[in-house]
Amino acid sequence: MSGHATPEPMTARRSGPLKGRAEVPGDKSISHRALIFGAMAVGETKITGLLEGQDVLDTAKAMRAFGAEVTQHGPGSWSVNGVGVGGFSEPADVIDCGNSGTGVRLIMGTMATTAITATFTGDASLRKRPMGRVTDPLSLFGARAFGRQGGRLPMTIVGAADPVPVRYTLPVASAQVKSAVLLAGLNAPGETVVIEKEPTRDHSERMLLGFGAKLSVEKTAEGHVITLTGRPELKPQTVAVPRDPSSAAFPVCAALIVEGSDILVPGVSQNLTRNGLYITLVEMGADIEFQNPREEGGEPVADLRVRASSLKGIEVPPERAPSMIDEYPILSVVAAFAEGKTVMRGVKELRVKESDRIDAMARGLEACGVRVEEDDDTLIVHGLGAGGVPGGATAKTHLDHRIAMSFLVCGMAAKQPVGVDDASPILTSFPVFEGLMKGLGADLVRR
């Protein structure tokens, strides 16, 4: 849904200690994919634990527009009656993906090898983001894209009537691009091959296998070579969506920096393509116990017991970036409360997220009294130690949910309150953030 209503300012004051259990909602990446793969299967896919954030609701609406039947049965409980690979019908109206890069890019891939035309748009944030990274490989299948300058939305995709399979090496480490190519490859005859030099989140590969596609992943000197055989009949599945490690990051990081905190965050994914933040926090000295490791919804998970910790700054290895790409904003807040500097290199992808996250974090942290250095591909935060951040500022969130949540967490531990100009984007990924954090003892007020 594009076009946000009036901004909703919110302020966090020094809080805590944070105590209790933080049950974060379903994983956003897996929720989008459960709806999309369900729409590509023949028959009824049942989903539990679906994230009911606006991004995912927009994907549900889009799947209906392409002809799938998508029904909500209760909180988190949904079903999708799919139309089969290549079975999408032409939508009667523009597809509005709201704030969601994942939604629009995966759906473009899905429809690009069917002989239909669809026009996509989104909110002011999504309309600034580059789509060329997906339309370039989609054109190799035979699809055509007509968008605004710089490959921006609104954009019309004319799907290929006679698609050919593709061999494509990802020029950027992006699970969205990888997934768009695989989804397009579903309706191309023969084998579509995607090569990724650096591993990115692997939910599409796992889910394609779960839905019965023929897919192999070979680890070679070139990187991961993913081969998908086109035109399978996907079999409907029961998908239990695990909790989102990117959402869990907010209560976890808040507990680390709010004095005296001790919380439990159950069911956090330990998928190696998603757990870079947790490895980094442990290297910084975080007191996190990984309890009760097990499998949930096909993902390795653990319960995280997190206690407030004295942290030290570190160099985050650039090759870790894809496994924590959404976590740099909250990591830079944690870094501000660590002793010494934290160096984050190889992070230029942050400039094309829901906002330019390097710029948004740098400006907001500076306003809170933290010294920051940046260049195109780097963010360095000079930590002030536990309780050392002055705060007393209002950060601009630029329609970016993770920037909003990061600065609210900052305010929970800073000397003076920290506000955000607009907390409404939080609804895209973590609709229960405010209640959940208040339940742990966070002092959040709406103004």
Ligand code: S3P
């Ligand atoms: C996602 C991939 C990442 C991530 C986004 C979700 C996905 O984007 O930032 O929040 O579900 O595939 P990129 O693929 O652009 O890195």
